[in-house]
Amino acid sequence: MHGYIKADHKDQLTNRLRRIEGQVRGVQRMVDEEAYCVDILTQISSLIAASEKVAALVLRDHVEHCVKESIRNEDEAEEKIDELVAAVERFLKV
Amino acid sequence: MHGYIKADHKDQLTNRLRRIEGQVRGVQRMVDEEAYCVDILTQISSLIAASEKVAALVLRDHVEHCVKESIRNEDEAEEKIDELVAAVERFLKV
Amino acid sequence: MHGYIKADHKDQLTNRLRRIEGQVRGVQRMVDEEAYCVDILTQISSLIAASEKVAALVLRDHVEHCVKESIRNEDEAEEKIDELVAAVERFLKV
Amino acid sequence: MHGYIKADHKDQLTNRLRRIEGQVRGVQRMVDEEAYCVDILTQISSLIAASEKVAALVLRDHVEHCVKESIRNEDEAEEKIDELVAAVERFLKV
Secondary structure (H helix, E strand, O other), rough: OOOOHHHHHHHHHHHHHHHHHHHHEEEHHHHHHOOOHHHHHHHHHHHHHHHHHEEEEEEEEHHHHHHHHHHHHOOHHHHHHHHHHHHHHHHHHH | OOOOOHHOOOHHHHHHHHHHHHHHHHHHHHHOOOOOOOHHHHHHHHHHHHHHHHHHHHHHHHHHHHHHHHHOOOHHHHHHHHHHHHHHHHHHOO | OOOOOOOHHHHHHHHHHHHHHHHHHHHHHHOOOOOHHHHHHHHHHHHHHHHHHHHHHHHHHHHHHHHHHHHHOOOOOOHHHHHHHHHHHHHHHH | OOOOHHHHHHHHHHHHHHHHHHHHHHHHHHHOOOOHHHHHHHHHHHHHHHHHHHHHHHHHHHHHHHHHHHHHOOHHHHHHHOOOOOOHHHHOOO
């Protein structure tokens, strides 16, 4: 099954994910060099916030495209809606 | 200022951070190959959960070592406690 | 504007919200009686988790009804999708 | 076991908890009157954020008093630290 991400979102996502990858490597380096724990924690909370922003962008494109299409075409709309709510629940960990 | 991470936690953290780095690169690849959005979202929620586990481990060592030491030695205990609560607040985003 | 909540979800929500109200009052009592802080924290994390479950249920009905209808009828579908993503973002605090 | 909440925090907590109780009842009323789902979701995310602020305040007093005392008196310091980290983990759901 194929997804759909807006062309200009794709660049944004790629840039953000590269920055997140850099943040993860930064945390690795900090652990390695025994940096101050609170600074490590700050870096981790910042990479989590950045990852959530990436998720929000992917979610928007998913709803705007896939969910909308499936509802319009009456094609597996229920499954798509279930999937969407389940995805949000995984973020809320409910 | 130097932090303190238990020797066996250091290996654990390194392994987990490598896995998280792999997950971030996995998301990059999925975006690139236009994978299904819900699968991308699942991968992101899983890397966030893994990052929170890393944070919990760092937090534990921080409290067990730095905060404890500073309270014992009556050395900047208030600052350390403020810092700790502020770090937790950044995770709760309050 | 009117919302839509499934009849059997309405009872479930009412019951859950009553329990959450009881939990909030429980926390008030604990603060009043100077209960042990960790027990207060546990009660708060439990009422937050319960509130998130309520939100997931409301979200499901909203997508299944309002968002679906607006897409089907091509009636303010963009606004509805924007609103939905913004609502999820408020939970993620992004 | 008794907790410890600063006198001026106690009033603050009581006021905030009353407001949160009002928010929960507000959600009940909105569900009852079939208010617009997105407005219900906004109200729920706002009561969750308020509950997290209450938790942060309780946490601060707990660390400043109980955890500090137990470390100073070398009295169950390990248990107190374990408990503290476990409490934070329940908020992060890790």
